[in-house]
Amino acid sequence: MGPDPAVAAVRVAVRRALAGLPADGMVIAACSGGADSLALAAALAFEAPRARPVRPAGGVTIDHGLQEGSAVRADKVVRVLAGLGLDPAGSVAVVVGERGGPENAAREARYAALDETALRLRATAVFLGHTRDDQAETVLLGLARGSGARSLAGMPPSFVRRPSGSEDAGVRYVRPLLDLDRATTRRACRAMGLEPWDDPHNEDPAFARVRVRHEALPALEKALGPGITEALARTGRMLRDDADALDEMAARAYADAAVQGEGGEGGEGGEGGGDGPAAGVVFEVERLAALPRALRTRVLRAAAIRAGSPPGTLAAVHVDEVDRLVTAWRGQRHVDLPGGVRAHRRYGRLLFGPAWAERADSGT
Incomplete structure (x- = not known):
């Protein structure tokens, strides 16, 4: 008997992403502890040893320090990553500034820490757990900003960041789960006995993305019928x-x-x-x-x-x-x-x- 269909779907997505990378070098899963990145980390831990050739795989979580007890939470995530078999598994504490607003500042701090970790470990790629739902939200936010085709194209399946002052070629980021929905990653976590952490910020209406997730998209589904998330994500792919x-x-x-x-x-x-x-x-x-x-x-x-x-x-x-x-x-x-x-x-x-x-x- 094979794995749960949701587990299989996440593993297949990760397997395909690994196949598209150079054969040597570590791959790191960036994991917040939420369902999406947790399912991604578990799939990477399963697939990396079975790749040909066998590929080293690690995991990292970023402690933004924005909530009480964030360091304790980060330690728990590290223990889960290590328990999955990812090695090395660690956390990086960052200081979030104010430039560009809270969401942008946290994002910049997070990527800077991931850049440094990947370069230090000479990683081939960093895997991110964004899903089709995240893609739809990104496209809708881009539409609201009126920033043109690039914003409407949403998040790329992969991209390279070149950190300031670095002589390296850059850090490659890959999003293996962009064709899967959030419900699939939650089902995968349940099937694997993993308990995801729900970030309170994901329920805070002060953030534009949260309002899109809990207000705008449900309203569009109600007014126009089901399939809005899939249509927005598909639009992003077509415009890219x-x-x-x-x-x-x-x-x-x-x-x-x-x-x-x-x-x-x-x-x-x-x-x-x-x-x-x-x-x-x-x-x-x-x-x-x-x-x-x-x-x-x-x-x-x-x-x-x-x-x-x-x-x-x-x-x-x-x-x-x-x-x-x-x-x-x-x-x-x-x-x-x-x-x-x-x-x-x-x-x-x-x-x-x-x-x-x-x-x-x-x-x-």
Whole structure:
């Protein structure tokens, strides 16, 4: 008799993800202790020793320190990971700042810790437990922000982050469970005798994602019928190819329009802005104006992120205002962007950098 169908589904997803990686190197499961990442960790512990060749597999949990008793909770998760057979299994405590809002700040702290862990262990990849439900929520949040096709494309199945100051090729992240729903991971945990931890933050309506999960999506299901989650996730997949092609063209346009040697070389890093803020980004306005809008706005968004504007809070309205500095300039000096970044036009050039730097330069 085979495993429970939910367990089998999670294992198959992990097996396929492992098959798509280089044969050598450790794979790490990032585990919060919730049902999604716990089912992922258990599947990785099962599949890694059965891979050909056998693959080392570890697990890590991040202690954000945002709740009382978080260190105790992290220790419990580590014991579960070790009990599953993941080695090494450990936790990393982080300090969550305030930049870009609480959700973005926690995310940045988490990814920075995962980057460091993966590089230290020379891991081939870090597996994340995001599901189809998470994908649908991400697409709906992107729609609400009005940030274009890239936001509507949702989360990629895999991506590479290049930590600031690192000479390594970067850290690869993989989401094996994007085609599975949250109910499947819960069933898998029950079948394996694993008790997931439900983060209280996942029920806090102060967070936009929680409101989407418990209010917006149920309302859409009620008004339009079942299948909204699947439809949103499918839309994300369909838009990703288009967004990838446009982003590739935009990267070339970025390099062509950037002023070399003045902070203008390079483009947006992997997910989460892994390249880190640059001192400044400078473009020739004439070259930007000659681009189709679909490419130009991508270039402007990438420049704002490279200059330090958090991707999660940079919305289409911000990019549109910067675009007006290029296409509808009537002498306006600057546009203030999230993260203390300012875009301003001067002498036929468009500059992105810290707002304080431009104020200091003008003597205000």
